[in-house]
Amino acid sequence: AQSVTQLGSHVSVSEGALVLLRCNYSSSVPPYLFWYVQYPNQGLQLLLKYTSAATLVKGINGFEAEFKKSETSFHLTKPSAHMSDAAEYFCAVSDPMDSSYKLIFGSGTRLLVRP
Amino acid sequence: ETGVTQTPRHLVMGMTNKKSLKCEQHLGHNAMYWYKQSAKKPLELMFVYNFKEQTENNSVPSRFSPECPNSSHLFLHLHTLQPEDSALYLCASSQDLGTESSYNEQFFGPGTRLTVL
Numbered sequence: 001a002q003s004v005t006q007l008g009s010h011v012s013v014s015e016g017a018l019v020l021l022r023c024n025y026s027s028s029v030p031p032y033l034f035w036y037v038q039y040p041n042q043g044l045q046l047l048l049k050y051t052s053a054a055t056l057v058k059g060i061n062g063f064e065a066e067f068k069k070s071e072t073s074f075h076l077t078k079p080s081a082h083m084s085d086a087a088e089y090f091c092a093v094s095d096p097m098d099s100s101y102k103l104i105f106g107s108g109t110r111l112l113v114r115p
Numbered sequence: 116e117t118g119v120t121q122t123p124r125h126l127v128m129g130m131t132n133k134k135s136l137k138c139e140q141h142l143g144h145n146a147m148y149w150y151k152q153s154a155k156k157p158l159e160l161m162f163v164y165n166f167k168e169q170t171e172n173n174s175v176p177s178r179f180s181p182e183c184p185n186s187s188h189l190f191l192h193l194h195t196l197q198p199e200d201s202a203l204y205l206c207a208s209s210q211d212l213g214t215e216s217s218y219n220e221q222f223f224g225p226g227t228r229l230t231v232l
Contacts, residue, residue, distance in 0.1 A: 043223035
């Protein structure tokens, strides 16, 4: 069964610093991968997705993620953090071999941005 | 209204009450989902509907009863809940299930914050 691991339940960066949120998946078949963001008291919003096209995926709000098959990783990065980036981020995986295309979510990483 | 809407946004109920959560999607999708989001726990998939038919019940207690009268509306009927059922309940929709073109990209509503006293 597919699973996804997000290392670090909390990540704290200074405003203007690099943001790196880690996500690793377990699958022998390259899955579809997603990053979602959740702002306080809101639902989840899709940041970006990998669907077997380009390995470097650009998303909204300046975020990007790189699919690395050899490392089974899909880490989320942003060159310069902004205060408005403070939120919870979820990595999710979908197995293309599973006809239901069910999404499996990681446990989330809360990003704190210090002034 | 656009996207996925949920009502009410906040709900406080006693353990003996009966209440319902409503979700409506304005995206023309055919699949709808209920998730439970508790503090310090991963997002838990509860139910999945595809073209109004339930395709997944993730071992959810019977005090939660879903209803999907059409592809645009999804309800979660609640009765005799427990305090541990307090959580954020999220509704989502996707184009459908099992089609590669959609990659099962899910669109979420803002959630209903449920408190059971």
